Amino acid sequence: MSQLQPDYFTADSEVQSLVNQLQQLRSKRVSDIVDEEGHQYIDLVMEGGGVLGLSLVGYTYGLEAAGIRFRSVAGTSAGAINALLVQALGTPFDAKSEKMIAAVANMPMASFQDGNKLSRLATEAWLAGKHWLWKYSVSLAILRSLLKHLGLNPGTTFHQWLKDILAENHSDSWQALKQQMNTPVPGLRFDPVPLPENIEVPNAASFDPQNWQVELKVVTAELSSTTKIVLPERDGKLFYSDLDQANPADFARASMSVPVFFYPFKVPVPKTQSVTDAWQALGYKKKSMPDTAVFVDGGLISNFPINLFHTTNSVPKMPTFGAKLGIEEYVAGNIDGIKPYLGSLIGAMRHDSDEEFIRKNPDYKKLVKSIDTGEHHWLDFELSNEAKLDLFKRGLAASLEFLDNFNWSEYKKTRLTLAGLK
Helix, strand or coil: CCCCCCHHHHCCHHHHHHHHHHHCCCCCCCCCEECCCCCEEEEEEECCCHHHHHHHHHHHHHHHHCCEEEEEEEEECHHHHHHHHHHHCCCCCCCCHHHHHHHHHCCCHHHHCCCCHHHHHHHHHHHHCCHHHHHHHHHHHHHHHHHHHCEEECCHHHHHHHHHHHHHCCCCCHHHHHHHHCCCCCCCEECCCCCHHHCCCCCCCCCCHHHCCCCEEEEEEECCCCEEEEECCCCHHHCCCCHHHCCCHHHHHHHCCCCEEECCEEEECCCCHHHHHHHHHCCCCHHHCCCEEEEEEHHHCCCCCHHHHCCCCCCCCCCEEEEEECCCCCCCCCCCCHHHHHHHHHHHHHHHHHHHHHHHCHHHHHCEEEECCCCCCCCCCCCCHHHHHHHHHHHHHHHHHHHHHCCHHHHHHHHHHHCCCC
């Protein structure tokens, strides 16, 4: 199959129209941190959602077209993949979305179903709604593979695909990626946007470019400890004796391990002193430490980890934007069978902690945009080129709609009030 070129997306007439409108927003202020080229800096959190993550590429492409660059990024599952690529494909002041288009558009999705033929048949039948065929396939494939491997697809093809991209971009160790992420930004400075009514922000002038902190945060769930894990820095010391040498592709592979669809991602836990100390700091005795960490999709615990960059009792110098996949429809369902029961059970695990955070911090609704992903299914690994372009355009259109409506000075005023500083 021929490679899908970036201009399949960027040369589309609708895409070009949206980009032209976004470029006209370059003068609109959305942050107090800028560089010598006039780029404005934000933090970004992206939700998980399988192949719907293609729309996240459109979203970041749109933000970059408007002159926005990214400091720290975080995500779960598909959001984690995009977060990793945002950091790995260039320095903080580079525009990276065109590289992301080339990588993600040519993602060999069909090959990610790297289980046996019956496993693929089961998935295809389920997506197509052929329940009789799906039930037949379950008995032959799912149960057998679950009993032996705890999933249908090994996930090694995806893992290798991501390793190859990181190697091509000299980011195939956490040490190398950190070094690139912390490339100094030329002319980085604090240039505050005035608040309405000339309200003053306490300690507004305290900004030191030397203390510029760039982070990558990938959320996964670790089953042996039944714990939400944030990789690499916060919790990586629990699983790696030398975290700097870990391949960042591991972090995304751990985060995207959709239960049943993929094998869990397993990492041997070394019994070195540093790793043992890290586990003991959490209350585990050495003899109760697991021999192997078992990671599954972080979306089971936190599919939209918007809280990861939050600070309280202050007015931020840059916002944390959030991109969600799909329009939320709050409709209560009847739990009248095993299927709705399991669906609601998983839904509660996926969303409750994130939604609780937003309920307690309603100002975040001003920072979060839900991308309308249409009728595309999040596990459709056979997406056509037309479907990929449609998802990309949906993300791009969402970025324009969001930036059109975002008011940075009003948001700072809201935070000033919530922090009790006004």
